Amino acid sequence: IGTWNVRSMNQGKLEAVKQEMARVNVDILGISELKWTGMGEFNSDDHYIYYCGQESLRRNGIAITVNKKVRNAVLGCNLKNDRMISVQFQGKPFNITVIQVYATTSNAGEAEQFYEDLQDLLELIPQKDVLFIIGLYTWTSQDGQHRNQIDYILCSQSQRGSIQSAKTRLGADCGSDHELLIAKFRLKLKKGGKTTRPFRMGKTRHLFKKIRDTKGTFHAKMGSIKDR
Template sequence: MPTRSSGAVQTEQVSLSVRPGEPTLVKKCQATKRYKNIQRTDLPTTTPAKHKRTRDLQLSTWNVRTLTQPGALQALVLELRHYKSNITAIQETRWIGNNVLDVSRFRVFASGNATQRIRGTGFIVDPLWSEKVIDWKPVSDRLCVLRIKGKFFNISIINVYAPTNERPDDEKDAFYSQLERTYDNCPRSDIKIVIGDINAQIGREKTFKPTIGSFSLHPKSNENGLRLITFAAAMNMRISSTYFQRRSSRKATWSPPGGGKKCQIDHILIDNRHASNILNVRSFRYTQADIEHHDSDHYAVGAKIRFRLSNIGRIRSTKQKKYDVTKLKNNRVKENFNARVEQQLKERNGELTIWQDCHIAMKQAAEECLGYHQPEKKEWFDDECKQAVQRLIEAKNMRTTRARTEEIKQLQRNKKNSLEERKENLTDSVLMILRSSSQ
C-alpha cells in the first residue's frame, strides 16, 4: 500500500496512508480531530505583519457640581487616575476667575465666573498629555478650549456647560451663538470635539439618523436636543454618544434628585471627517469621588479615541538648582568649604581666567560640601487624607444596605472633618511663621 512521501513532516509519530479516490492527506487531517497536530512544513511560512503603534486617548466629561470644598479636587484627581482618564472636561467647578495649577502631577485648567461662584468649566490633564498642550483659551464660565499637539492633526476640545431646558430662549440663543463663534475660531485643519454637559436629550428620530445614530436612551428629542442636532448638522458634526449600542445603564448620564427616570444629557460630538476615530463611548455609573459630601448626580462619560500623539515634546525650561548655603553657618562646614576652594584653585593653576577659575572652584566645592537645597513641600492633603477618601470609595463600591448607608454617612463626616482640620492646621502654621518673621 503506498505511503505518504517525506515531503510533509509529522509532529506526531503516526503512520498514514492514502488510497486511490480518497481526499488528500492535508484535507483528511483537517477534518479529523485525531490528526489536528500534523503540520505542513513544505509550505512557505509568513510572519504576522507588525501593527503601527498608536496611542488611544481616553477622553472624559463629568459635571462635578462643585470643587469648592476642601479636598474635593484632590479626591477627583485620585478617581480620574483610577479610571485612567487622560483628559477630563469638568463642569460646575464654581471657581472664581481663570486658573492653571498642578495637583499630583495633573494639570488643571479652570475657566470661571469673574465675581460669583457659579457655573465654571475646565480640564484636568494627566502628566503625559499635559506636555502636548499647545494652547488653552478660557472663553467664559460656560465655554473653554484646549488644544493638543498631534502627529498629523492637532485636536481642539471645546468644553461646554449649556443652559438647561427650562432657561429662557434668549440665554440659549446667546450660548449657541458663542459656541458657533468658538468653533469657527478653531483652526480648520484640527480635529474638533465638543464635549460636556449640554443638557440636551437626543431622540431616535430617523430623520436625524446621519447625525445622531440609532441608539439614544430617549425615543424623542426635547427642545435642547433639537438645538444640539441643528448645531451638529450645521457644523458637519456627529453626536457620537448616541452612535454606540449600549445597555441603558451605560447610556444614562444624569440621575434626577429623588430617584426619577435617568437621562442622557452629557454628550460628545466630533466632526464627520474624523468620526471613525472614536472607538467607544460609555458612561461610568459608579464614579465615587466625594463631591460636596456626596456623589455628583451626573455620571462620568468616557470616550476611547484613536489618536496619533506627536513625538515632539514641549521644551521645558530647566529650573536652576540652589545650593544649601544655610550649612555655612556651621563653622566646620565653612572651614571645609574654604579649604576645598583653595585646593581647587591650586589644582587649576591658572588654566583659564581668574574669574573662570574662581567660578569653577567655588561651584565644585559647593557641590561637594554644601549640596543642593531641597524645599519642603507643605502639602496638607497627606496620606491620612488619601486613606480617608479611599475608605469612603471602597464602602460605596459595596452593596448598598441600610447599615451600609449609615456607615457611608459616618465616613463622609470623618473625611470632611479630617480634610478641614488638616487645611486649618497648615493655614495656622503659615500665619505663625509670617507673624514671627514680621516681628
C-alpha cells in the same frame, strides 16, 4: 477623553476626581458646574487644570484637566467664559482641540448667547484640527414640564473610525449625581514646542450649523417620546 458634571468642586473633590481619572485611565477630562470664581491654570500633582468661572458668583464654571501623559502636548488654551473653554494639543498628523461646554439654561436669551459664543470659539480653531465638543446640554420639553440634562462627547464624522468605545462609568464617585462619561479614541499626540499656524475660519461654520440642527432634531425626538 471624559466629561463630568461635578456639581461644585472643593479641594477634597478635586483629589477624588484626579484619583478617578487615574483609576479609569482618562487623559483629558472636561468638568462642568465647577463653581469656582475667576480664571486661570495651575498644576496639581500629576495633573494640570485650566478653568474659567464667573468673576464673583460661584455658579456655572468649567474646566479641562489633563494628566502628565498629555500635558507636554498642550499648545494653548482659550478661557472663553464660565460656560465654555478649549485646549489645543499637538497631534500627528493633525492637532487636536477639545472644547468643554456647560449649556444648561432655561433662558432663551442666554441660550442664544451661548451658541453665539460657541460659534466665535469655533471660528478660532484651525481648519485641520481634530475637534471634540464635550459637556452638558439641557433639553426642555415643549410643554415646559420636563427638563433633562444630557452629557455629550461630539466628534466629526471623519473621526468615527478612531472611536474604540464610549460609555458611562457607574462606579466613578465624586459626590455628584451625574455619571462620568468617557470615550476612548486612537489618536497620536506629541510634545509641544513647534509654532502653530495662525487661527483661521473654515469648516467650523458648517460644524456649528450641524450642532444647531442636531439640537433641534434631538428636541423633536424627545418631545415625541414624552407625548407617548
